[in-house]
Amino acid sequence: MARSALTREQVLDAAAVLVRQHGPGALTMRKLAAELGTAVTSIYWHVGNRESLLDALVERTVADLGAIRPRGATPADRIASVARALRRELRARPHLVAMVHERGLTERMFLPAQRVLVREVHAAGLRGARAAEVVRAVQFHVVGQVLVERNRERAPAQSPAEQDLWAGEAAGEDPALARALARPVDTDRLFTRSVRALVSGLLDAGDRGVRAGPYSQ
C-alpha cells in the first residue's frame, strides 16, 4: 500500500495490523513485504529481523497501555480495583499478552501498575518488604489469571470436559457442587472474587500473625 521511501514506522504499522487481525503467527516477513509492496529484503534493512520486529511491536503496544486510576473507599477495594483495571487493559489486547509472554517481558509491562499498587499498599499501612510482597502477589496473580483465561478461550471445548466428570461422580454427596463444576466458568466473577480473597488474605496476615485465623466451621 504505502509508497515511496519505506519507513521503519510504516513497517511497524503494517506488522501491527497483521498481528491484530490474525495473531503473531500470521506475521511472516513475506506477507508483510507483500502488504507494503516492497521486497522482503527491504524489511530486513529497517528492522533487522523478525524477532526484533516483534520486540519493537511489543515495546510500542506496552507503551500505550492506559494509566490506571484506583477506585473505592478502602485500600482493599482500591487494590482490587487496580487488579481489575489491569486485567481489563490486558484482555483488550489479547495478542499483546501472548507476545509479551513469549518474550518474557511481563515485568516490563507491569511497571506502571506497580507504582500505583505501591501507593495503595502504603495507604493500607504496609511498609518495606511486607508491602513489596503484597504488590508482587497481586501483580503475579493478575498476569497469571489473564494467561489462564486466554488459554481457555482458545480451546472452548475441552476433551473429557469437567461436565462429563462431574455429571455422575460426586452428585450423590453434593449435587449442587457437581452442578456448579459442570457449568462453564464465569471468569469475570471468579477473578473478582479471588482477587478480593487474595487481597484481604494478604492484608489480614499482618494483623494476626502469619497463619491467618479460623477457617469457616
Next chain:
Amino acid sequence: MARSALTREQVLDAAAVLVRQHGPGALTMRKLAAELGTAVTSIYWHVGNRESLLDALVERTVADLGAIRPRGATPADRIASVARALRRELRARPHLVAMVHERGLTERMFLPAQRVLVREVHAAGLRGARAAEVVRAVQFHVVGQVLVERNRERAPAQSPAEQDLWAGEAAGEDPALARALARPVDTDRLFTRSVRALVSGLLDAGDRGVRAGPYSQ
C-alpha cells in the same frame, strides 16, 4: 536408532526425547524421522500429522502426573499443600506446561487435582456453588502462577528492570520497599504466601459476609 516395523509408540518415544531436550519447537518431522531412521512420510502414516503427534504427547505426559496427597492439620493448610504439590508436579515438566497451554488443555490436566481439592473444601465445611468457587479459584491461581514463573525463567534479565526503576525512585519514602522490589523475586516464597492468603481469604469470606473484615491499620 530403532529398527524393523516402526510403531506409533516408538514415534511417540522419540518425539518425547526431542521435546524433553529442547522443547516443542525443536520437534520437527524431519529431525524426528532422522532420529528414527525412517522416511519423514512414514511418521505421517503412524500419527497423522505434527499437531496430533503433539496432542498424543501431551495426553501421555498428563496421564503420568503423580497423585497428590494433601498434608497438614487444618483444611486451609491441606488445600494450600495441594496447591504446592501441584505446582511442584508441573514445574518438574516445564515443556508440558507450555504444550498444554498452547493446546488449551489446562482443564484436562487439572481433573485429578480437582477431585482432591473438592474433598478438602468439603472438609472445610463448604458445599455447593461456594465450594466449587473455592476449588476453581485455587486451580486457576496455581496454573496462573506456574505460567508466569515459566515465563520469567525464560527471560531472566528484563530490559529496564525493576532494579533500575526502584533504585532511585521511592527510596526516599520507603527505602526498605525500594530495596525489596529491586531484589529478584523469590517465587517459592511468593507462591507459598499468596496461596495461603488466597485460601484463607476464600474460606474467611463465608464466615463474615462477602466483604472480608478490617484491613490492617
Next chain:
DNA sequence: ACCTGAACACCGTTCAAGT
C-alpha cells in the same frame, strides 16, 4: 543510504508408487 532478486537451508504435508 536504501532497495533488489537470487539463493540457501530449512519447514509441514500430499501423493502416487512401491512391497
Next chain:
DNA sequence: ACCTGAACACCGTTCAAGT
C-alpha cells in the same frame, strides 16, 4: 498394512549487486 522419494508451497535469512 506399511514404507518410500519426489514434489509443492511455504518459511527466515544472507549476500552480492544495484541506485
